[in-house]
Amino acid sequence: MDVTTVTHEIQPVFDSRSRVLLLGTMPSPASREQGFYYGHPQNRFWRVIAAIFDEPAPRTIEEKRDMLLHHHVALWDVLASCEIEGASDASIRDAQPNDLARIFDAADIRAVFATGTKAGELYRKLIEPTLGVPCTTLPSTSPANAKMKLADLVGAYGKALLPLLGETEKHVLPVADVVKLEKEIAKSGTSLSTLMERAGRALAKVAFDEAQATASQHDPNNAMQRQADAISHTPHDNQNGSTGRTSSNSHTAEASDPSDENQAAPHIAILCGSGNNGGDGWVAARELARAGCAVDLVTKRPAREISAEPAHEQALLTEAIASKPANTPRAGLHQTASSSQTAASAPTAPQTTATQHAKPRAIAIHVSPSGDELACLFAAADVIVDAILGTGFSGDSVLAPYDAWIRLANEQRSRGARIVAADVPSGLSAQTGKAAEPCLKAHETVTMIASKPGLETPYAFAFCGTVHVAPLAYIEPILESWKQRETVDNASAGNDSLIGSSVATDANAALEAAGAGKPPSLKHDAFRRAETEDDDGYDPYSDRPPTPEPLFQADPWN
Ligand SMILES: NC(=O)C1=CN([C@@H]2O[C@H](COP(=O)(O)OP(=O)(O)OC[C@H]3O[C@@H](n4cnc5c(N)ncnc54)[C@H](O)[C@@H]3O)[C@@H](O)[C@H]2O)[C@@H](O)CC1
Ligand SMILES: [K+]
Known part of the structure; x- marks a missing residue:
């Protein structure tokens, strides 16, 4: 096979909420053609990621990106360029690393994982000495690692990632806001259909x-x-074709044979x-x-x-x-x-x-x-x-x-x-x-x-x-922009009260519960006591020991 010089041209996936970083070596020819990571239909990466979050496997690039961002996972590759034969990691020569600082500067990354042995080796050689952040190697999801079953891959990725990611933020939104969100998502290009x-x-x-x-x-x-x-893992929608019982999908190697009587x-x-x-x-x-x-x-x-x-x-x-x-x-x-x-x-x-x-x-x-x-x-x-x-x-x-x-x-x-x-x-x-x-x-x-x-x-x-x-879409940036707009509107109207709270996130619900009378800061400060909070003389956050409560009320007749 011909040796080609490959330059990485796919943008990394991350934002300020990302908490773990997954790194491959370099996009394969199939991924480069598709313009996104792990594009080979036999690669199980997206099925594994969907399974650990218990969601249907993403089908489009947008769904893949949204799923990662929603769960606070950043994704990139170790290499910015190299010489390579096809998709063979073993053939990589003249490897130049990506500059991961742009991700570490933007997000509080708690751990780095390589999605295969070669990516781990290259990271340790080319990036770890300057970045100083260690990396754990996870098993490859590529078809070349066919000996590893899907369930074992899901187990390995889940065990590594889930404890670091924790729960995603839960939003409770009034129906009117959900309708408004749908319209905003549609405006940004994802149709209601x-x-x-x-x-x-x-x-x-x-x-x-x-x-x-x-x-x-x-x-x-x-x-x-x-x-x-x-149902969880079929990568391509076949809207105009026949139903699953008559179309066996070649991409679901581990799926059932629907014709099994x-x-x-x-x-x-x-x-x-x-x-x-x-x-x-x-x-x-x-x-x-x-x-x-x-x-x-x-x-x-x-x-x-x-x-x-x-x-x-x-x-x-x-x-x-x-x-x-x-x-x-x-x-x-x-x-x-x-x-x-x-x-x-x-x-x-x-x-x-x-x-x-x-x-x-x-x-x-x-x-x-x-x-x-x-x-x-x-x-x-x-x-x-x-x-x-x-x-x-x-x-x-x-x-x-x-x-x-x-x-x-x-x-x-x-x-x-x-x-x-x-x-x-x-x-x-x-x-x-x-x-x-x-x-x-x-x-x-x-x-x-x-x-x-x-x-x-x-x-x-x-x-x-x-x-x-x-989730259907990555709504965090939209909610964030609503909050910012509301803060600005409140400030310009001289309104000292809380955001109208159309967005009832946990953080501002907690602020509401505390009865805070100040305009909210976007970051909830757990250590700031609300000025209007009742004070019975004991501040649980202070170093002063509480006055012990009497075990019994004094007998009023005595
Ligand atoms: N708009 C969109 O793009 C999306 C909508 N979604 C779905 O759309 C739903 C909202 O759809 P709609 O706004 O069309 O409303 P619904 O489909 O929830 O309800 C409207 C229908 O209910 C009937 N109805 C109302 N009150 C009734 C009553 N008391 N007895 C009997 N029938 C009654 C109406 O005649 C009408 O046919 C969401 O709950 C969600 O499931 C989701 O698919 C996400 C995307
Ligand atoms: K229903």
């Missing part, structure tokens, strides 16, 4: 994990274990409203079908009659790959055929009855099914996904037909079905936490962009179950 795709993928991942957990309770050797990789495919019923919450469900249907699930999608209206955008656009995409038309609820089949028989393969002919042994489609769409039909679908479902109503819901009661859908889903829950809600359980006000009649009771809620006040009330758990925040 793309955000919805990310929302649907995050929803699908949690639903799939739920189904997998349920199945493994029944059968620890279930083939679904292997299918998990398909012995696999017990999970059954997922997805309830979609006609607003954008429903749009998350339409996207999730594609993702779940691609991962080998048998999906029954329930909607009040066919895709063409949905007016909310981007839900309409996403529904049309899903409809284009779904089976047509679903005359008989698939669940009807499950009363006579075992789920493993029916769910393992993808059909081409329309299905009518169980006795014809027609194979099920990946996605069956049911428009306004009757109560009996819905009960039948639910009876076959391992997981029910609630994408009926989200932040756009209002009122004290849920109107038909959604009220009946919610009641039936809650009944099925009491028979053992698991329920995953998109953004907020249908019937719960995302803003106030008030539950309408009826209100869906989820085991898991995947809330988009940030948590909302209604999900944080003391009794919200009864409806939300475990809340997962799907």
Whole structure:
């Protein structure tokens, strides 16, 4: 192979919030062509990073960058230039290091990791003597290190990185601010439709994990274990192509073979409203079908009659790959055929009855099914996904037909079905936490962009179950700019009070709780006592010992 002189031309990923730095040697030809790190489809780097944060694998460069920044991981390479044969690290000659000072100057980097032996060696030789910061070598995610399994890589990276990164900042934002954020993200180039795709993928991942957990309770050797990789880690979206059951993706070496007849495919019923919450469900249907699930999608209206955008656009995409038309609820089949028989393969002919042994489609769409039909679908479902109503819901009661859908889903829950809600359980006000009649009771809620006040009330758990925040985009810089703008506005208006607190981050919530009367500084100073704070004479931060409290009150009669 020819020796080429390569100069590093991809910008490092970092900002002031970065806490660990990952370094490779030099982008491979595939990465250079793509213009971003670890671009070779067989390289497991992005799957490993997504798995340690329990998020769907990022697909675009923007998603990859956002995921790293959101979790405070900086990424670059040891070398600025070198001579190299193809992607062979062993052939590297005349290596010139990158100047890491620009990252260390900007961020409080707590540890440096090399993503392979050669990167570690080069770092120790070319960078450590001047920088003085040691580096730990992690196993390579490259296909050349095929002997290392994905699970072992995830274990090694998780053990190294997670203790240093800690929790990401949790934001609880009013619904109006989330809408404002969506618009700002869209203005900066990520369309609302793309955000919805990310929302649907995050929803699908949690639903799939739920189904997998349920199945493994029944059968620890279930083939679904292997299918998990398909939903978490498939790198390319195949919107216009076929569903996962018919397209085996060459990039998911460790994914299941969707044509394996012995696999017990999970059954997922997805309830979609006609607003954008429903749009998350339409996207999730594609993702779940691609991962080998048998999906029954329930909607009040066919895709063409949905007016909310981007839900309409996403529904049309899903409809284009779904089976047509679903005359008989698939669940009807499950009363006579075992789920493993029916769910393992993808059909081409329309299905009518169980006795014809027609194979099920990946996605069956049911428009306004009757109560009996819905009960039948639910009876076959391992997981029910609630994408009926989200932040756009209002009122004290849920109107038909959604009220009946919610009641039936809650009944099925009491028979053992698991329920995953998109953004907020249908019937719960995302803003106030008030539950309408009826209100869906989820085991898991995947809330988009940030948590909302209604999900944080003391009794919200009864409806939300475990809340997962799907970030969808890196929002920290936007929130920071809002805070700065508000500080400037307050200062110019001579307003001495706290920021209007549309952004309820932990830090300013703590300030609010302390009743601070000064304009907030962007950095919360834990040692500064608020002037208005009650003072009972003892300052816990002072060196003065407290006056001991009497063990008993003096007897007033004595
Ligand atoms: N706008 C976007 O780009 C994104 C939106 N997302 C999703 O979009 C949702 C918000 O979407 P929308 O603003 O369209 O609102 P929703 O889809 O939450 O609700 C609107 C729908 O609910 C119906 N509705 C309202 N009150 C009702 C009641 N009492 N009984 C029965 N039906 C009622 C309305 O008729 C309308 O069809 C979020 O919760 C989130 O799931 C996410 O996908 C992220 C991206
Ligand atoms: K919902």
